[in-house]
Amino acid sequence: MSIEVIKPGLASSIQDKGREGKYHLGIPPSGGMDQRSLIAANLLLGNPEGAAVIECALMGPELRFNEARKVVACGAEMTPRVNGEARPLNEVFEVPADATLSFDFVKAGARLYLAIEGGIDVPERLGSRSTYTLGSLGGLNGRNLQAGDVLHILPAHGYATLGRCLPGTLLPEFSKHYQLRVIPGLYAHRLMPESHALFYEEDWSVASEADRIGYRMKGGSPLNFVEREPPFGAGDDPSNIVDACYPIGSIQVPSGSEPIILHRDAVSGGGYAMIGTVISADMDTVGQIQPHQKVRFVEVSLEEALAARVSYQQELERLRQMP
Amino acid sequence: MTKPEIQAPFPGVFYRKSSPDAPVYVEEGQVVQVGDVIGLIEVMKQFVELKAEVSGTLLHFSVDNETVLEAGDVIATMEMNE
Structure with a gap:
């Protein structure tokens, strides 16, 4: 299946847990800036905890799914919407085929992590799918998402359960x-x-x-x-x-x-x-x-x-x- | 007659003109079309154009030039021409 980027948001990029061990060569780790939210999103879906997700900074993207797929959004508080209908944060929900996923204004926090069952299928570069834009490395062509991009998604594994959510004790706390x-x-x-x-x-x-x-x-x-x-x-x-x-x-x-x-x-x-x-x-x-x-x-x-x-x-x- | 509000889509600094010496993009009371630039919001080393999503008269700005905005803050109020 694939996801088409209708609007990219402000600075959305593909990130996983990062490429460790290359900093001495000038290659920084990259990866999700809030690792805990990235890992939480993947674990909720039953993905490997380091699967590639979309990191969305300050403003969410608008995405069209060509097939139904389960997803979860963790991190910054931007209410997800499927064809305009609100969906919960920190809880597995399904985006139907041909539906559009968008996000409200950010209410708290700065970065939302959108995980998709199976994970995003971009090639690993130096052991990671994370985007490093300064070095044009990893992610989708080494850059942030743009309108018209098509993201290929790895096959669904079938472990994702609708309604599975983060327990209250593990929810993130934001401040000003x-x-x-x-x-x-x-x-x-x-x-x-x-x-x-x-x-x-x-x-x-x-x-x-x-x-x-x-x-x-x-x-x-x-x-x-x-x-x-x-x-x-x-x-x-x-x-x-x-x-x-x-x-x-x-x-x-x-x-x-x-x-x-x-x-x-x-x-x-x-x-x-x-x-x-x-x-x-x-x-x-x-x-x-x-x-x-x-x-x-x-x-x-x-x-x-x-x-x-x-x-x-x-x-x-x-x-x-x-x- | 509806009076839609233009809200900040993300946090940042709001500018009514493209540079300190430039004229403002839009004066209060001016008629704007969909896609007209109303101002800029600066965040994360980017200046993003804020564009009108409806056509009509821009009645007034709720914030001054160089105001720090939170996402969702009202920037201006429009009046749609029926």
Whole structure:
């Protein structure tokens, strides 16, 4: 069967759990920015948890199904509609043959994950079907969906059950003011102590420049770096360093003005000091923050970050065990 | 006579003109046709044109130039010509 894209939405792309282990070659992991919602959608349908789905940012697409197929939508709150009739989020429903699936305005969260029984059939590139648009790699021709695209769907496996839904305890919680836990470093010593303290004391708001590559923040006080002679190979700006590897989640502050949190389509390295790294357990949350919503950074220790990672993994395990 | 509202289809910053020095796309009270550009919404490094989905008179804007919008916010009210 196949699905025709009538309207693509704002930035809809095919994503799975991503291509790990290629970042040292400059290829970022890509994959769903909210992995938990992507996995939940696949598990609800009985798909392999890493099957390829459509990630829809801020505005849903309009899709026409040429055959009936069961689907589920998890993540951001955009009410699905089949030929205009509302369907629930986080619950398996069927789109009949020749029907149109569309979505309402986003009420909360930023990214919706539409899983289709069987999963989307695009070729694996470097071990993943995820789209990496900067590198024109994976997904459908290495780019976001466009009107007129036709998505081929793998055969239905028959395990999907109408009405199966996420238990209330596993539903996502959205906000307009988020806390993100951060481990300071690797270059936190380059910040003046008062700037280091201010960074964690002020609210930041997400700028319009927030996408799969990175989330730019504004609204906090400018940060000052310690005076120094630029070492050989570093740029002249106080926020510059000799080029280094960028972890996913790392926070750079070019010229001390607007922090950028790198996400799953980020470049792998460069010459800006990273003053901290958002912990892995909070990266799904970053992917659900809308532009202009507020963020407060909270400093945590490595031990706290590891404990948070364990509870994140336990939550994924509860998804895998759900009835 | 119906008065359809134009709502923000996604969150972002609303602009009534294509650049700071350009004239506004549409004045209040002006007649617009389906597909006419009413403004821009900026989000995720994209400027997306907001187009009229009905023909009629654009009665008034509910938000100013450069207002931060949430999805569903009312941007303008139209009056359809019978």
